[in-house]
Amino acid sequence: MNKKNTYPETPTGFAQEAAMAALASAMSDTSRMKILCALMDGRAWTATELSSMADIAASTASAHLSRLLNANLVTCLSQGRHRYFRLYNGSIAALLEHMMGVTFHYSIKPPNLKVPAELLKARTCYDHLAGEIAVSLYEFLSNHHWISEDGNNLTTHGKEKFLQMGISIDEKTRRKECCACLDWSERKFHLGGHAGAVLFRFFDHDGWIKRTPGYREVTITPKGKKAFKAHFLINK
Numbered sequence: 001m002n003k004k005n006t007y008p009e010t011p012t013g014f015a016q017e018a019a020m021a022a023l024a025s026a027m028s029d030t031s032r033m034k035i036l037c038a039l040m041d042g043r044a045w046t047a048t049e050l051s052s053m054a055d056i057a058a059s060t061a062s063a064h065l066s067r068l069l070n071a072n073l074v075t076c077l078s079q080g081r082h083r084y085f086r087l088y089n090g091s092i093a094a095l096l097e098h099m100m101g102v103t104f105h106y107s108i109k110p111p112n113l114k115v116p117a118e119l120l121k122a123r124t125c126y127d128h129l130a131g132e133i134a135v136s137l138y139e140f141l142s143n144h145h146w147i148s149e150d151g152n153n154l155t156t157h158g159k160e161k162f163l164q165m166g167i168s169i170d171e172k173t174r175r176k177e178c179c180a181c182l183d184w185s186e187r188k189f190h191l192g193g194h195a196g197a198v199l200f201r202f203f204d205h206d207g208w209i210k211r212t213p214g215y216r217e218v219t220i221t222p223k224g225k226k227a228f229k230a231h232f233l234i235n236k
Helices: 015-027 030-041 047-054 058-070 090-106 117-121 132-143 156-164 193-205 222-232
Strands: 074-079 082-087 123-125 128-130 179-182 189-192 209-211 218-220
Touching: 015 030, 015 058, 030 047, 030 058, 030 074, 030 082, 030 090, 030 123, 047 058, 047 082, 058 074, 082 090, 090 123, 090 179, 117 123, 117 132, 128 132, 128 189, 128 193, 132 189, 132 222, 179 193, 189 193, 193 209, 218 222
Parallel strands: none
Antiparallel strands: 074 082, 123 128, 179 189, 209 218
């Protein structure tokens, strides 16, 4: 006598697993990963620029970008005859940042992973600041109660301090006000979310930092070194 299967039939029960596998498949190519990592600087790039960064032919880059578009890893912006590509959203950037941390710390051959010191000190993490400086900034914001204990909100005190510096927060944004983003090189938190993005734009616009075209490295300017020390007690 055959026993009847008592497990419920769930034809869509593995939909999430299938979606995860599809996402992993779309990322499982070195050239596509080079493209995604280039887009981690938060800017929009043309296919030609990305083909140069990935060291592949333009036609090959187009095929890779089509695959990334279909997987919702990147999005395309059209302006006139030009098309620009950028990461789909901050969640994709966070996933890539975490993958970098995993491969950096747990690679079978760690000596072969040479990361520039400048990248470890300060870099872009999509639209906010990451690296040693960013972790020190987060610690200051937390210790001086500019942000909540879990890092998910600015405190009233923090909003007042932002305004005193000339930084305004969009109260109507649909984005999370702020969040604790795990820094892959420091293994501590840096500030993400809307507040992290607003701060980064302020640093960039006010000349505290200088971005390296085509790369994620961020240089702290002489003005920035003085400002980080004066406002956030960071002396690095």
